[in-house]
Each structure stands twice: as structure tokens, then as C-alpha cells.
Amino acid sequence: MNPPQKTAKPTARQQNVDEEAAGQRLDNFLLGELKGVPRSHVYRLIRSGQVRVNSGRVNPRYRLRAGDRVRVPPVAERGTRPVAAEGGSLDWLEQRVVYEDPRLLVLDKPAGLAVHGGSGVSLGCIEALRALRPELPDLELAHRLDRATSGCLLVAKRRSALRVLHALLREGRVSKRYLTLVQGRWPAGVKDVEAPLVTRRPASEARVKVDAAGKPAKSSFRLLDTYGKTASLLEVAIATGRTHQIRVHAAHSGHPVAGDDRYGDPEFNASLARQGLRRMFLHAHAVELVWPDTGEEFAVSVPLPAELTAFLTTLEQPGRRADRAPPT
Numbered sequence: 001m002n003p004p005q006k007t008a009k010p011t012a013r014q015q016n017v018d019e020e021a022a023g024q025r026l027d028n029f030l031l032g033e034l035k036g037v038p039r040s041h042v043y044r045l046i047r048s049g050q051v052r053v054n055s056g057r058v059n060p061r062y063r064l065r066a067g068d069r070v071r072v073p074p075v076a077e078r079g080t081r082p083v084a085a086e087g088g089s090l091d092w093l094e095q096r097v098v099y100e101d102p103r104l105l106v107l108d109k110p111a112g113l114a115v116h117g118g119s120g121v122s123l124g125c126i127e128a129l130r131a132l133r134p135e136l137p138d139l140e141l142a143h144r145l146d147r148a149t150s151g152c153l154l155v156a157k158r159r160s161a162l163r164v165l166h167a168l169l170r171e172g173r174v175s176k177r178y179l180t181l182v183q184g185r186w187p188a189g190v191k192d193v194e195a196p197l198v199t200r201r202p203a204s205e206a207r208v209k210v211d212a213a214g215k216p217a218k219s220s221f222r223l224l225d226t227y228g229k230t231a232s233l234l235e236v237a238i239a240t241g242r243t244h245q246i247r248v249h250a251a252h253s254g255h256p257v258a259g260d261d262r263y264g265d266p267e268f269n270a271s272l273a274r275q276g277l278r279r280m281f282l283h284a285h286a287v288e289l290v291w292p293d294t295g296e297e298f299a300v301s302v303p304l305p306a307e308l309t310a311f312l313t314t315l316e317q318p319g320r321r322a323d324r325a326p327p328t
Contacts, residue, residue: 017068023163027060103161151284175288181281182255186232
């Protein structure tokens with residue numbers, strides 16, 4: 001009888017950084033190398049010293065250089081695959097790809113779907129997209145949207161595109177505009193809110209607040225429509241992309257986002273829920289940028305989801321007719 005074969009213990013590997021990956025943050029690089037591993041676990045690997053760059057410890061935000069050697073520790077396969085929907089198919093996701101070219105694709109993310117798995121969420125947009133497009137091994141999120149937010153989500157198809165998109169976002173050269181419904185009557189015109197934000201993570205969920213010691217954040221709110229004294233529909237352009245930025249800036253201004261269960265008004269939210277609002281009213285509706293290498297302009301937009309458009313009509317029924325805002 002032959003003795004049982006011993007299973008080889010997984011070992012760390014050294015990954016050389018090429019020109020394609022140069023400029024990428026270490027945490028994002030590792031998310032690509034350790035596909036399916038939650039971001040929170042990747043951070044633990046870095047902070048515990050299991051990840052090294054050129055044999056030394058570095059910050060998760062360290063930007064890799066061509067020629068760097070990254071120690072990638074062994075991580076057990078989680079066996080987590082996206083949950084197939086609608087009869088075992090991912091066709092629903094394919095139908096939400098609203099734009100695609102050789103460098104990127106744009107997903108109209110539904111509300112309620114996290115952008116990536118982790119923190120108790122097994123299914124995320126990026127995991128589902130990788131399952132849908134196995135021929136694209138370098139698919140990576142260029143930015144994030146809150147789980148409760150719908151709309152335009154940029155996904156890079158190449159590492160070189162990801163590096164460019166991250167640089168444009170970091171330099172404030174990507175125009176991102178949102179539609180949101182907020183409590184009360186917002187003043188006409190455009191109002192800029194510049195209030196630094198700090199993020200605290202007392203548990204698994206981030207809590208963000210305005211704090212002079214926080215990171216700079218600017219949001220420009222433009223009134224589109226008002227619904228009596230109850231609510232206002234706004235377009236919001238953000239010059240920075242801080243966590244929960246629009247939600248916190250809106251609440252800080254005294255007009256919290258409708259349906260926001262973290263920074264909103266519980267009584268206002270309950271009132272809107274009785275009228276049919278089943279989610280947070282925040283939608284990323286437009287993204288614009290210019291590719292620096294070609295000067296080509298890129299713009300994409302997606303309309304409000306049907307459930308939000310339908311909800312607005314309930315606010316316009318007789319006796320609740322909207323007061324139209326003056327043109328700006």
C-alpha cells in the first residue's frame with residue numbers, strides 16, 4: 001500500500017512589475033493578482049508585512065514602478081463565484097453594459113449590487129464581469145459607487161487604461177455628474193459645497209463626517225426641479241471622489257438625500273417609503289473625460305432608472321404638483 005501523498009504547501013511568489021502595471025497602486029495591483037480576495041483582506045496582508053515590495057514594507061497606496069518585485073503571499077482559494085441570476089445566466093449583466101471600446105467598458109450598475117465582493121458580500125460587479133468576460137483577465141474597477149447608488153461605473157479592460165484613468169481621477173480631470181432627490185426646497189442656481197471629509201470605520205461600515213482635519217472635498221449642486229416644500233431634484237458634479245461625499249455634503253447643507261438610511265432623516269425617508277421609494281435616490285448619470293494620449297473626448301450617460309422616474313411622478317400628482325425651477 002502506497003503512503004498517502006503529501007499536499008505541497010502553497011508558497012509566496014515574486015511578481016515583477018512591467019511597464020503595463022507601472023503607476024498602479026499596490027492595493028489595486030494585488031486585487032488583480034488575488035482575484036476574489038476581499039479588499040479588506042488584501043489590506044491585512046499588506047499591513048501584516050506578508051506583502052513586500054523589493055523586500056521592504058510599503059503603504060497600500062504605494063505606486064509601483066517598472067522593475068519592482070512584489071512578494072505575493074499564498075492565499076487560499078475562496079471558491080466564491082458570482083451568483084448566476086435569472087435562470088442561471090449573467091445575461092442581465094451583459095444588458096447593462098452601455099458602452100465598450102478596446103480600453104474600457106461602462107456598466108449601468110443597479111442599486112443594491114456592490115462593486116466588489118467582501119465584507120459579507122459574495123457577489124460584486126467586478127466578479128460578475130470577470131465571469132461574464134473570462135477572455136479579459138485584466139478587468140479592474142477604475143472607481144467605486146456605493147452599493148445603494150446606481151449608474152455609470154467605469155471598468156478598465158487593460159492595465160494601461162487603468163493607470164491612465166486613475167491618474168485622471170486623481171488630477172480631477174474626470175467629470176462625474178449625479179442626479180439626486182433631497183429633502184426640502186434647495187435654493188435655485190448652483191451651490192458649491194466645499195467641506196473636508198474624514199472617514200471613520202468603527203465597525204464594518206464606513207462613517208464619514210465633515211471635519212476640518214479631513215481631506216478636501218467639493219461638490220457642486222444645481223437645482224433641476226422642486227416638489228413643493230417636500231423635496232428637490234438636483235444634479236451634482238463632484239471635483240473629488242471621497243467616500244459618501246454627495247450624501248454627507250447634502251446632509252451637511254441641511255438637505256439629506258432621500259432614502260439615505262445612514263445620513264438621512266428617518267421621518268422623511270419613512271414618508272417617502274410610504275409613497276413608494278424603495279431605495280436611496282442617488283444615480284451616477286454622466287461621465288466625461290479626455291484621453292491624454294489622443295485628445296479624444298469620451299462621454300457617456302445613462303438615464304434615471306425606471307423606478308426612480310416612476311417615483312417622481314407620484315410627487316407630481318394633483319395637490320403635489322412640482323414648482324418648476326427657473327433655468328440656470
